[in-house]
Amino acid sequence: MKKRHIDVWDNCLSVIKDNVHSQSYKTWFEPIKPIKLENNVLTIQVPSQFFYEWLEEHYISLLKKTVKKELGVEGRLEYSIIMDNYDAGTPYAIKFPTSNKKDTKNPLVSMPLDLNKGTSKDIPNPFIIPGLKKIKVESQLVESYSFDNFVEGDCNRLARSAGYAVAENPGKTAFNPLLIFSGTGLGKTHLAHAIGLQVKNNYPDKTVLYIQTEQFISQFIQSARNNNQNDFVHFYQMIDVLIIDDIQFLASKDKTQDVFFHIFNHLHQNNKQLIITSDKPPVELKGLEPRLLSRFKWGLSADLQVPDLETRIAILKRKLYNDGIEIPQEVIEYLAYNITTNVREMEGALISLVAQSSLNKKAITIDLARQMIDKFVKNTTREISIDYIQKVVCDFFGLPVEQINTKTRKREIVQARQLAMYFSKKHTKSSLATIGLHCGNKDHATVLHACKTVSNLIETDKQFEGYVNEINKKIQH
Ligand code: ADP
Ligand code: MG
Numbered sequence: 001m002k003k004r005h006i007d008v009w010d011n012c013l014s015v016i017k018d019n020v021h022s023q024s025y026k027t028w029f030e031p032i033k034p035i036k037l038e039n040n041v042l043t044i045q046v047p048s049q050f051f052y053e054w055l056e057e058h059y060i061s062l063l064k065k066t067v068k069k070e071l072g073v074e075g076r077l078e079y080s081i082i083m084d085n086y087d088a089g090t091p092y093a094i095k096f097p098t099s100n101k102k103d104t105k106n107p108l109v110s111m112p113l114d115l116n117k118g119t120s121k122d123i124p125n126p127f128i129i130p131g132l133k134k135i136k137v138e139s140q141l142v143e144s145y146s147f148d149n150f151v152e153g154d155c156n157r158l159a160r161s162a163g164y165a166v167a168e169n170p171g172k173t174a175f176n177p178l179l180i181f182s183g184t185g186l187g188k189t190h191l192a193h194a195i196g197l198q199v200k201n202n203y204p205d206k207t208v209l210y211i212q213t214e215q216f217i218s219q220f221i222q223s224a225r226n227n228n229q230n231d232f233v234h235f236y237q238m239i240d241v242l243i244i245d246d247i248q249f250l251a252s253k254d255k256t257q258d259v260f261f262h263i264f265n266h267l268h269q270n271n272k273q274l275i276i277t278s279d280k281p282p283v284e285l286k287g288l289e290p291r292l293l294s295r296f297k298w299g300l301s302a303d304l305q306v307p308d309l310e311t312r313i314a315i316l317k318r319k320l321y322n323d324g325i326e327i328p329q330e331v332i333e334y335l336a337y338n339i340t341t342n343v344r345e346m347e348g349a350l351i352s353l354v355a356q357s358s359l360n361k362k363a364i365t366i367d368l369a370r371q372m373i374d375k376f377v378k379n380t381t382r383e384i385s386i387d388y389i390q391k392v393v394c395d396f397f398g399l400p401v402e403q404i405n406t407k408t409r410k411r412e413i414v415q416a417r418q419l420a421m422y423f424s425k426k427h428t429k430s431s432l433a434t435i436g437l438h439c440g441n442k443d444h445a446t447v448l449h450a451c452k453t454v455s456n457l458i459e460t461d462k463q464f465e466g467y468v469n470e471i472n473k474k475i476q477h
Pocket of ligand 2 (some may be wrong): 188189246
């Protein structure tokens with residue numbers, strides 16, 4: 001029979017109430033909140049470290065009796081301590097990591113309490129909890145970023161299998177640290193989480209922590225401000241598997257690099273696993289100390305490449321399957337064909353497509369996909385317009401851009417206008433007529449003439465050629 005934690009705790013309280021002074025009851029028991037009851041372990045939340053120690057000192061036997069009465073001899077009690085108003089001096093006052101955005105739960109640290117303390121050690125007692133006072137750390141892992149959901153392809157085979165090997169034997173393979181690098185949106189964060197999740201599966205007792213480098217930096221700054229850097233370092237030094245994402249953000253943060261260096265060394269010496277991701281290969285990580293970079297080379301650096309078409313299709317299908325959505329194969333292929341460089345963007349397009357179709361009650365068709373992609377692709381590759389070209393040309397010569405559209409025949413304006421026409425022909429898909437219309441209301445023959453003139457000048461005038469090249473660079477920037 002499963003008892004609910006609130007009922008169990010209420011029953012305990014009614015016994016306790018009869019056994020302590022009413023003032024004590026108010027002070028020490030009313031503030032306690034039951035949190036959960038799992039596997040015969042009742043977890044109660046207490047407001048502070050001091051509170052926990054007081055209970056342990058003064059009420060341990062009473063608590064033990066009542067919990068046993070409720071849960072039987074197998075029953076146990078665990079404390080979860082809210083660390084909000086902690087005092088920097090106390091041994092458990094370690095507040096890292098701060099809760100992440102998705103999950104603002106407060107009990108950052110919880111620790112099992114040995115209810116056996118102070119009782120005879122001869123009698124085997126179910127209250128002895130293995131891993132006494134080991135601090136539980138919120139791993140900050142995202143369940144959906146699992147190995148199952150990480151589609152394998154040529155693009156990621158090495159990194160994926162190295163990651164898998166690490167998860168089977170954290171700290172014991174040659175891949176320590178494991179450094180995963182790639183351009184943005186290609187799966188570094190996903191793979192890093194997958195390794196962490198798999199370690200937790202294989203070794204539930206290992207302390208795994210995923211942390212973004214930016215979070216790490218701000219924690220460190222905070223700890224310096226509060227004068228408890230030692231707590232910060234100690235916290236990280238007790239992690240078994242440390243995953244630190246986007247290490248490139250450590251560039252030029254000398255003090256944080258220094259502290260990371262010490263944490264790294266400590267963990268590595270103790271055969272703890274480090275997993276690091278970066279948006280560049282180690283050699284290109286500018287602003288990182290050489291001693292740190294050389295440590296990264298101790299293990300394995302593995303990159304993630306852009307997935308090929310087949311893998312992109314498989315990734316989309318996996319995502320649809322997870323979300324329980326069906327869309328026609330041809331639409332999936334269309335997306336995978338057209339969004340080639342970035343998995344995140346491809347997933348973004350898919351999500352928008354599904355959202356669009358459900359909002360407007362339209363079927364998901366190739367046409368809808370096409371409209372969507374047009375928007376996406378336009379957003380990602382900036383389109384060069386005639387207006388933009390005119391602006392770049394006029395800025396280059398220090399002319400006001402309106403002059404191009406006047407009838408003036410001043411030599412420098414005429415030349416700017418001709419250049420604008422020439423570049424518009426080169427960089428836009430507009431017809432000669434359209435270009436003429438936008439450049440001083442001229443006809444297509446004028447545009448053609450302008451293009452020829454510019455081409456001739458490029459061949460005969462070195463200085464002019466230099467100008468054209470410079471403007472061209474600016475336009476394509
Ligand atoms: P990065 O950290 O390299 O910028 P992410 O790990 O955030 O990239 O990946 C971006 C998105 O693409 C995530 O939603 C992730 O799940 C997905 N993704 C990337 N690679 C794969 C893959 N091989 N299989 C499945 N999903 C992937
Ligand atoms: Mg990432």
